[in-house]
Amino acid sequence: MDLFLSALDILMRWDVALALLVGSVGGVLIGAIPGVGPAVAIAILLPATFSMDPIVGLTVLLGIYGSSMYGGSIPAILINTPGTAVNALTTYDGYPMTARGEPRRALSLAYSSSFFGGIFSVICLILFAPVLARIAPMFGSREIFLAALLGIILVVVAHRGQALMAGALAAFGIFLQTIGMEPVKYSQRYTFDQPFLQGGINLIVVVLGLFALSQAFVLLTAEDERIRTTRLSGGSLFQGMRELLRHPRVASVSAGFGVIMGMIPGVGEFTAQFMSYTYAQRTSKRPEDFGRGASEGLIAAETANNAVPAAAMVPLLALGIPGEALTAMMLSVFYVHNVVPGPGLFQNDMDFVVALYLALLILNVLVLAFLLVATKSLIQVVRIPNRFLGVCILTLSFVGVYSLRNSATDCMLAAVFGVLGYILKRLSLPAVPIILGMVLGGIMEVKLRAGMARVKTPLDMIDRPVSFILFLIIILVLATQIRRVWLDRRDLKEAEWQSNHRSTSFGRLLLRRKSSFLMERGKLQRARRLTWYRRLMDLF
Template sequence: MDMLPAALEVLWRWDVALALLAGSIGGVAIGAIPGVGPAVAIAILLPATFAMDPIVGLTLLLGIYGSSMYGGAIPAILINTPGTAVNALTTYDGYPMTQRGEARRALSLAYSASFVGGMFSVICLIFLSPVLAKIAPMFGSREIFLAALLGMILVVVAHRGQMLIAAALSGFGIFLSTVGLEPAAYTRRYTFEQSWLAGGVDLIVVVLGLFALSQAFLLLTMDDEKIRLPRSRGSLLQGFRELARHPRVAAVSSGFGVLMGMIPGVGEFTAQFMSYTSARKLSKTPQSFGNGSAEGLIASESANNAVPAAAMIPLLALGIPGEALTAMMLSVFYVHNVVPGPGLFQNDMPFVVALYIALLILNLLVLVFLLISTGWLVHLTRIPNRFLGMCVLLLSFVGVFSIRNSAVDCLIAGAFGLLGFVLKRLNLPIVPIILGMVLGGIMEVKLRTSLARIREPLDFIDRPIAFILFCVILIILGSTLWQVWRDWRKPDRRTPQKKAVKHFNTRIAGRTARHFENRIKQQRRRRFYDHLGS
């Protein structure tokens, strides 16, 4: 309790309040625009946060990160188009409600479930902070190296069906982290006698290229669609009363979000699917899922909004980002010489508690803002794609140039933008590149430090936490290889993509057959009536 006044003192500033307000409102607006997402917005704003105090920059980025999922539910429910990728499951039950004229009920359920999930995760983190403060000092160089290696493996394993390409892209990210001066002897690596490569490949330039510029290229190549917003009835407050009738679904789904958020490389998608599947199995009406089920909507929204706060655990406690957005936030720490990890919980616990309180305030601000302004926010879904793409393109290049006033950085960002565009068109992951760059640098430094005290290979795992992490790595690798071998031994070796195509073709063929059957029946009926008339 002694840390609470110190944490409030950190937050009691006008610039922090302004950052919270701008982040919460801006994140909701960005989430409500299909095709943008928090990664693009954070990538664009990242250079500007370097000039701010750490607490101001982080609250701004956390505001966008946490509130964008609230806004992403709006187009998912109204026009069957998720505002952010993690709102995809919201369309399963949100849009059928809209088709029944219950759009306000669906929006209210999404807001209330998101609020419960967000608040639940932050409260869990507040109670977990003392535990983290005791565990974090036990992590030395070899433990952090193994934790970073575990995070890298989890990122690869999380991309089922694309593990080889995810591993290759992670390796490419690690390679990018080695370009420039190496940290021990300061010799040049992979610079090819080019002076502009001596400083290495800047993480922010790569982030802006892979996320912002690639999305701008995608938007510029997409056709503009005319969107008609449906009429709805009901109150935006009724969702809280309905949520109270499903407390188990909200609690279990929020728990999945917290648990999955703490594991590097897992994130919102796994949390959503696990919570949605469990809610469907435990429901008394599982047949309603996918057809406008309130339980399905609560499960998906409470799970994905519980992840952002939980994703800060590996970042703050170990200095290891679990995904691309927390990797971007890690750069804000480094710019201001605030090193996340065991020392942060020992030396600057008020700063950590201030971040948690900021997340609590953020959820309250977002909820109030949504209840007031939903009628205006729905019109953001009508912004033309190409106009939006030009805005993102312009802001991205301005952000890249402002980092070091370098035209070379703009060219590098453009090259990575084209790479990201190709990867997105091929439906290949981008996140492993960013995590490879961040975790690769951490792994290299920690491995060099730990090798100075090791004489035999087994000395690397002679401490309890290191041994546990090593065993977890072996278990994950063994179980993954076993699953791959079992899938290979099955008679049906088609890839998930081919199975999905076959399923889609079967559905289309069935619909086509039913269409022709109905036409034949109509023709026969018409002939019968013509015969009676004659």
């Protein structure tokens, strides 16, 4: 009880309350604008948070992170354009509801599902906080090194179909982190006698370049579309909670998927959404309605993605290991204020941790209240021209970069990374591994050097229970990835063989049966690939 009151006392400050309000409302507005997203907004605001208290700066960033998905559902439902990338699945059942004249019902259901997912996640984490406090002291230098290594591996494996490129980009991020003065002997690494590289490449410069500037370039080069808005008619914005209560199993399982996937570095909203949506469809009495305006599909998508943000704070706070770019940006706020996330944070500053979770709890209430009042006005946000947004983001980004160290060189470096980010977007390649490579690479280097003082043989790295378990998980993940690649290549060869024998009806029949078998076993990606080959064969 004393811990709760101490955390509540932190949140009662006027600046923290203002940060909660600004973060929640600002996040909804950012999420409702297609093409911007929370990563761009957080990257722009990051330099400004360095002058704030840690709790104030983190509350603003958490507000944007947690509430942007609420706002992203508005254009996804009304105009079939997701406001943020993670709202793409919302369009499957949200827009068909709008098309048949039920936009109020769809929005209300999305708000209620998001609210349930967010509250469920925060309550779970508050209940698990004492467990985390007991587990955290078991992590020493070797354990944190292995956890960071596991984080990078999971990030690479999560980019299925692009794992090799994701690994190369993560390695590039690790290389960027090594540039500058070496932290132990203070020797220069990869500076090539250039003074501006001696201080290293600032993480915030890279973040602003890869996310904010690259998105500005995309918006400036894209054609403006004439976006129509839909009148809100039919139903009440308050009816969604009643409808949500009619599907408690789908809502609770989807929130559970969001919590579990959020705790695993490199997995995040997309995997949680896919698993939740698949579960809801398989257990539904009317699976044929999914993709045509099924309320269960909308509940699964929105509940899962809003349960992730609070859960994603667990590896960040408990181990100091971010699982994605947004939490990596928040980690820099900790470092600027000499607050070190990890085992010591749960031992020495537990009230600070509980205050963050209570802030997330209050955040969800504020966002829901704001959306129920301001939805009609928010619809107009989707009409902002792309090029106007691009110019605003470009200006704010360069102002933010220059304010870091009053350096024009940082602005030039940010522009270089902005062009790199633009190229990656055009090639549909992920930029997140670069950021996580920079953050986790630095953690791995420091912890490996600290841990090697007590390591005499390679087996000494895994001679403790936690390190041994992490090592086994790493081996299991790598083995699973190798098996998955082997199975995909085998199926591809089978499909190619069948395409060479496409004139025979037996070949088509065999491929159909293979595809149906894989669909029954849940191997959706492989089944879709084989179905595509079968359709291609049928054309000939």
